[in-house]
Amino acid sequence: MVKAVVCGAAGGIGQPLSLLLKLNPIITELALYDVVNAVGVAADLSHIPTPAQVTGYLSPDNGAEKALKGADIVVIPAGVPRKPGMTRDDLFVNAGICATLAQAIANAAPKAFILVISNPVNSTVPVFAETLKKAGVFDPKKLLGVSHLDVIRASTFVASVLGKPTEAKEYTIPVVGGHSGATILPLLSQTKPAIPDILADKEKRDALVNRIQFGGDEVVKAKDGAGSATLSMAQAGAEFANYVIDAAFGGKKGKIVQAYINLSADAGGDAIKKEIGADLDYFSVNIELGPSGVEKILPIGELDDVEKGLLEAAVKELGPSIEKGNTFQPAPPKL
Incomplete structure (x- = not known):
């Protein structure tokens, strides 16, 4: 018996994400929350013959907490989507929404796993953490920023460069x-299987790294103002949620993934700070999932010279983003 909740279920990510979660046979209850249309989306999904029984909730009459009550896992794609010319950091307007939802989770489902998709993840995960800390229910093992889209893009783009697009997985x-x-x-x-030809070609490697880092811009541009990466993000979010569900409730052990987490989740976080040469509170790292969420934080591992330079740039940019989330003072709208 697993209850999953999607907050932002009627949006461009939320609808396909809710559909994909409906198909997970371990989920027996699926609650959808949004400020509009969640009831309709729930009615639509309820016609699909899988174990998950679907209900929809709107803002009036404390709908968020009603949806969240008893939740085992909450997936959050809520927020404003990116438009052409915007970076993910420009979406910090979503911080207020995240703070409000974090408070609702603290009130109604304080022990739930929380998977944050709402951008900018580098800042919104700290917003969630600070709100949960104030409520006295913060568990760093159960708060995960979903960076999994970068992982599936990397596999897709590497296979494409190698001329093997059908072998991306x-x-x-x-x-x-x-x-x-x-x-x-x-x-x-660290790619498996190894890709020596790409690593040896600077121009090809630089282009590949840039595409992985800024792949979302391709989608924003192609949609021409009509949205950002919704379908691929929904797939990535659902796949990651299924990994967490399998580890926490399905008895599957040893799954290694990457997620953006608070490094206090495990003693391995101190080793990460040494590896990256910075005292950051958050970083997307290799983690082993288990019944408690983050079972272990694993080393980043050996980097080549190119990656060492990229790491330095990443750390420099992450610091201010984390601080922005840590110091956010919400004045959220009433749900």
């Missing part, structure tokens, strides 16, 4: 750092 590329532009650090030297 065969390539595993860890992506660490953050979830915005230069903070995204694809560890191409």
Whole structure:
């Protein structure tokens, strides 16, 4: 019996994400919350014959907390989407929404796993953490920023460069750092199977790294003002949520993923700070998932010279983004 909640369920990410979660046989209850249309989306999904029973909730009459009550996992794509010319950092307007939802989670589902998709993840995860701390319910093992889209993009783009687009799932590329532009650090030297031809070609490698870091811009430009990466983000979010559900409730052990987390979640976080040469509170790192969420924080591992330079740039940009989230003073609208 697993209850999943999607906050922002009627949006461009929220609808396909809710559909994908409806298909997970472990989920028996799926609650959808949004300021508009969540009831309609729930009615639509409820016609699909899977175990998850779907309900929808709107803002009036404390709808957020009603949706969240008893939740085991909450996935949050809520917020304003990117438009042409905007960076993810420009979406800090979403911080107020995140603070409000964090308070609702603290009130109604303080022990739930919280998966944050709302951009800018580098700042919104700290906003969630600070709100939960004030409520006395912060568990760093259960608060995860979803940077998984960078991981699936890396696999897709590497396979494309190699001329093997149908074999994208065969390539595993860890992506660490953050979830915005230069903070995204694809560890191409750790790709499995190895890609020596790409690593040896500076021009090809630089272009590949840039595409992984700024792949979202391709989608924003192609949609020409009609939105940002919604379908690919929904797939990445659902896949990551399923990994967490499998580890926490399905008994599957040993799954290694990358997520943007508070480094206090495990003793391995101190080692990460030494590896990156900076005292950052948050970083997207290799983690082992388990019943408690972040079971272990694992080392980043050996970097080549190119990656060392990228790491330095990522750390420099991450610091101010984290501070922005840590110091945010919300005056959120009433849900």
